[in-house]
Amino acid sequence: MVNPYPTAMTILKYRFKRDTKDVLTTLAGLTMLFPDQSEELKLLLGVESITVIAEKTVHNRTRPQENYYRKWCREFGEWAGLTPDELHEEILCIAFGSEETDTKFGPRVRPAKRSGEVKRDEYSLLIDHLIITAAKMGFAVPPPIGGDF
Secondary structure (H helix, E strand, C coil): CCCCCCCCCCEEEEEEEHHHCHHHHHHHHHHHHCHHHHHHHHCCCCCCEEEEEEECCCCECCHHHHHHHHHHHHHHHHHHCCCHHHHHHHHHHHHHCEEEEEECCEEEEEECCCHHHCEHHHHHHHHHHHHHHHHHHCCCCCCCCCCCC
């Protein structure tokens, strides 16, 4: 199963050449935006070109998200007869899909994505799947209250 919620990493690179005076204009703008770094920016005045990189800010999962998820994985797993790690593997497969791998121990089903690879939005998706899966099985996981979910 393919993850229906892919995350795109957007990185834009702009190269400014000195002979077009773009370097001076860019450095002047950066100096206005970051006056505390004006001395460092002045050091770039004599270079042939500069490259400015703009990229999407990625927010990592939050501590309240992780605490909530781990607490309810433990509670739900205990109820379902699984260890917290076993339940975590199951929820990862449900949320992000899985792939079967042949090993010397036989075939293994592994999640397509690990929780350490996901950011805040996808971790919220993981929490949603925990709540929904528990509800389908008759175990009530309360929705998160407050915090940064």
